[in-house]
Amino acid sequence: MKTRTFVDSATAEVRAGRGGDGSGSFRRESHVPEGGPDGGDGGRGGNVIVRASTHADSLLRVFYEPRLFAENGVNGTGQKMHGRNGEDLVVDVPCGTEVYNLDTDAFLGEVLEHGDTLTIAKGGRGGWGNVHFKSSVNQAPEKFIPGDEGEAFTARFELKTIADAGLVGFPNAGKSSLLAAMSAARPKIANYPFTTLHPIVGTVVYGDYATLRVADIPGIIEGAADGVGLGLTFLRHISRSKMLVYVLDMADTENLPENAYRVLRAEVENYDPELAERPALVIANKMDEPAAQEHYDAFVAETGITPLRLSLVEDGKPGLDAVLQALRQELKPQAKGQAKREAKPRQEVDHTEVSAERFRMATFLKP
Numbered sequence: 001m002k003t004r005t006f007v008d009s010a011t012a013e014v015r016a017g018r019g020g021d022g023s024g025s026f027r028r029e030s031h032v033p034e035g036g037p038d039g040g041d042g043g044r045g046g047n048v049i050v051r052a053s054t055h056a057d058s059l060l061r062v063f064y065e066p067r068l069f070a071e072n073g074v075n076g077t078g079q080k081m082h083g084r085n086g087e088d089l090v091v092d093v094p095c096g097t098e099v100y101n102l103d104t105d106a107f108l109g110e111v112l113e114h115g116d117t118l119t120i121a122k123g124g125r126g127g128w129g130n131v132h133f134k135s136s137v138n139q140a141p142e143k144f145i146p147g148d149e150g151e152a153f154t155a156r157f158e159l160k161t162i163a164d165a166g167l168v169g170f171p172n173a174g175k176s177s178l179l180a181a182m183s184a185a186r187p188k189i190a191n192y193p194f195t196t197l198h199p200i201v202g203t204v205v206y207g208d209y210a211t212l213r214v215a216d217i218p219g220i221i222e223g224a225a226d227g228v229g230l231g232l233t234f235l236r237h238i239s240r241s242k243m244l245v246y247v248l249d250m251a252d253t254e255n256l257p258e259n260a261y262r263v264l265r266a267e268v269e270n271y272d273p274e275l276a277e278r279p280a281l282v283i284a285n286k287m288d289e290p291a292a293q294e295h296y297d298a299f300v301a302e303t304g305i306t307p308l309r310l311s312l313v314e315d316g317k318p319g320l321d322a323v324l325q326a327l328r329q330e331l332k333p334q335a336k337g338q339a340k341r342e343a344k345p346r347q348e349v350d351h352t353e354v355s356a357e358r359f360r361m362a363t364f365l366k367p
């Protein structure tokens with residue numbers, strides 16, 4: 001079996017800890033004949049928390065350990081001893097991970113920047129010990145309240161890589177070569193299609209230390225929307241990008257650039273019409289090759305678009321500076337960072353109601 005190194009979606013069972021039970025204990029000491037109730041409360045169950053981390057570059061861990069269970073709270077005991085709270089389970093995921101509740105189809109939220117946290121399942125509250133029920137009419141209450149169950153559901157994790165610009169192109173067009181030329185990222189580059197098998201993000205650093213994140217994704221071919229080649233699922237990773245960069249192989253004689261461009265746009269539109277509307281940059285790569293100039297002229301004549309000319313194999317990489325400036329120009333006005341998509345606020349529990357309900361339950365349990 002081929003071992004996986006990259007996983008961008010995963011399903012997991014999530015279970016927050018159960019609250020510890022309250023205790024129904026009484027003091028029992030030889031010198032205290034009628035020792036009263038002394039049962040302490042149970043501890044809170046642990047939460048399940050998702051945390052964004054730059055050290056996690058895929059959802060591999062969730063994929064291989066799909067049971068995310070937080071610790072239960074400890075039961076209360078005699079001598080009014082409060083049970084210990086259950087420990088939270090913190091799950092590190094890549095920046096840009098979204099979480100859904102599959103049982104209800106609800107979007108639970110997303111974590112974007114390193115260190116962002118999101119509580120996806122709350123631990124159950126600890127129950128009350130019998131000390132709470134002592135009153136003038138009942139000096140020896142036997143009732144106590146059990147702990148609440150923690151939230152539990154099936155969760156879906158989806159990674160949408162965070163990048164300012166996304167590279168789109170046919171296999172072998174030179175996307176990874178461009179990323180390698182612009183950033184310190186070292187994607188695999190080779191003269192065959194589908195060299196890149198999963199998204200890679202590189203950071204472009206300008207002379208004044210301004211930075212820009214660029215995502216390289218696997219090549220797209222005609223019919224990708226129907227699953228041909230590696231399909232369109234990787235477009236998800238550029239769906240957060242503010243800008244798309246179409247990389248065209250100007251030297252290709254079988255798949256002419258205007259056809260490549262038409263197909264790419266159609267596939268992007270097919271995936272998400274809104275994505276096709278974003279600002280785009282068109283790059284004519286491999287201008288060093290003999291057939292390139294003629295194809296370039298035909299492309300301009302046919303589409304009315306003037307792509308930026310580029311060669312990544314010639315000395316000095318002619319055209320690269322213009323590409324870097326164009327990216328910066330387009331992205332500069334945007335504020336840094338990602339607008340966070342908020343989940344609908346979860347239904348807050350009305351504690352007075354619940355307490356009454358729990359009280360009835362306690363009465364029922366210990367008449």
Ligand SMILES: Nc1nc2c(ncn2[C@@H]2O[C@H](COP(=O)(O)OP(=O)(O)OP(=O)(O)O)[C@@H](O)[C@H]2O)c(=O)[nH]1
Pocket residue numbers: 169170171172173174175176177178188189190191192193194195196197217218219220285286287288289310311312313314
């Ligand atoms: N002549 C020429 N070759 C180039 C240029 N840029 C890239 N190449 C070559 O084109 C081939 C494919 O480059 P990659 O960067 O791997 O292409 P890719 O678009 O990432 O390909 P996939 O990952 O398969 O989608 C490599 O052999 C590169 O050396 C260029 O400007 N001129």
Ligand SMILES: [Mg+2]
Pocket residue numbers: 175176177187188189195196216217218
């Ligand atoms: Mg590549």
